Amino acid sequence: MLPYAAYLRVYEPLNAFAEPEKSIWAAYAVSEKRPRRVGALDVEHTHALRRLIAVPPIVAPVRESRDAYVRRAEDVTYICPWETRLRSWLAFDRFRAGMSEQLAEMFVPQRVAEQADGAFDRWKRQSGTLTPHILSSTWQVPIAWFVPFVAKERWLVLGAHDDNPGGGPTTATPVRTLIYVTPMAQARRRVARALAAVRRHAGDHLDAGEVESVGRWLEEFHPHSLVELDYGGLVHLLDDAALRADESVAEVGAAITGMETGQAELAVAMHKRVVARWRVVRALESAN
Numbered sequence: 001m002l003p004y005a006a007y008l009r010v011y012e013p014l015n016a017f018a019e020p021e022k023s024i025w026a027a028y029a030v031s032e033k034r035p036r037r038v039g040a041l042d043v044e045h046t047h048a049l050r051r052l053i054a055v056p057p058i059v060a061p062v063r064e065s066r067d068a069y070v071r072r073a074e075d076v077t078y079i080c081p082w083e084t085r086l087r088s089w090l091a092f093d094r095f096r097a098g099m100s101e102q103l104a105e106m107f108v109p110q111r112v113a114e115q116a117d118g119a120f121d122r123w124k125r126q127s128g129t130l131t132p133h134i135l136s137s138t139w140q141v142p143i144a145w146f147v148p149f150v151a152k153e154r155w156l157v158l159g160a161h162d163d164n165p166g167g168g169p170t171t172a173t174p175v176r177t178l179i180y181v182t183p184m185a186q187a188r189r190r191v192a193r194a195l196a197a198v199r200r201h202a203g204d205h206l207d208a209g210e211v212e213s214v215g216r217w218l219e220e221f222h223p224h225s226l227v228e229l230d231y232g233g234l235v236h237l238l239d240d241a242a243l244r245a246d247e248s249v250a251e252v253g254a255a256i257t258g259m260e261t262g263q264a265e266l267a268v269a270m271h272k273r274v275v276a277r278w279r280v281v282r283a284l285e286s287a288n
Contacts, residue, residue: 002041002233003048004284008135008145008214009228010184011071011078016222025079029070038175040069041232044082051088056109059116060088071181071226078226083132089120090132131220139285140278141231143252143271144210147194148187148218148227149180151250158240178231178243184218187227191215197259205255205271237281248274 017025028034035043051058065084070077096104096113104113124130137145159176191214198208218227235243251270258267 002045002236003138004233004237005136005138006141006145006232006234007228007230008137009069009080009230010133010218010221011069011080011226011228012133012222013224014077014079016225017079024066025068025081026077028066028068029072029077029079034070035067037069040067043067044084047084056112057107059092059108059112060085060119071228073226080133080228083134086123086130087132087134087136089116089123090130091136092116129220131217133221135217136232139234140282141229141234141248142210143206143248143274143278144214145229146249146252146274147206147211147214147256148190149182149229149249150190150253151247153180153182154249155179155181156243158243176235178235178246180229180249182227184221184223184225184227188215188218188223191218193260194256197256201259201267205259205267206252234281237284246277248277 014022014026014029047061051061061084063085065082067082067084069080069082071080072078092108092113095107108116135145156178157175191211194206195208195211195215198206198211229249238246251274255267255270255274258264258270
């Protein structure tokens with residue numbers, strides 16, 4: 001079972017990396033031993049589970065991952081490093097921010113947490129950035145994540161019909177996926193356009209702060225990168241009909257157009273449609 005999480009990823013062109021990273025990733029991209037796309041999420045999840053069930057739990061790996069997602073387009077190789085160690089530290093900080101110190105200690109002993117904090121502090125003094133190439137969101141796709149894309153950039157694969165003979169949500173079809181991919185220049189342009197529209201209608205529709213946050217994150221990377229929205233494990237919460245009917249990107253785009261053209265009813269209707277769809281998915285987190 002994959003985690004019920006979606007991912008927003010940036011793939012930078014190989015030339016964006018300085019040596020020796022560039023040579024390392026170049027060799028990695030042609031390696032026969034690296035995890036392939038269809039199994040990469042499963043590998044990430046397996047490693048995470050091993051750290052969680054350890055006694056005591058391991059907050060972050062001792063070393064940074066040397067794995068990455070790889071894309072090739074028009075003879076250019078693009079790399080999206082997993083950065084598991086950095087993402088684990090950042091996730092641990094978010095985890096503790098949402099609960100009391102006493103409750104957090106029930107999950108991770110204070111001694112282990114202090115060791116993780118010390119390692120993270122040392123890493124921050126040596127590293128130039130805290131910006132990961134991958135953002136993740138459990139039980140939902142944040143509405144602002146739809147902004148960088150348009151409907152024609154969708155790629156939906158449902159797998160063979162025999163994988164799910166009874167219909168309904170699937171649980172383990174490895175090829176089941178829904179993703180969007182777009183060039184960085186397009187993504188930034190669409191976010192800037194949306195932010196301008198949202199600021200003129202503050203509080204009515206999309207959250208300006210969330211859209212701005214996505215825009216700032218995109219600005220951290222090479223201008224010739226690729227941006228990918230991956231529904232990840234969330235596709236296993238939705239049946240084939242629901243995935244085919246999911247037009248969240250198009251609906252968010254229509255809401256932005258409605259704001260720009262003064263069609264308030266269109267903007268409200270499209271925004272409500274997206275919110276209602278993902279409210280149903282989020283509700284499954286507390287289902288038994």
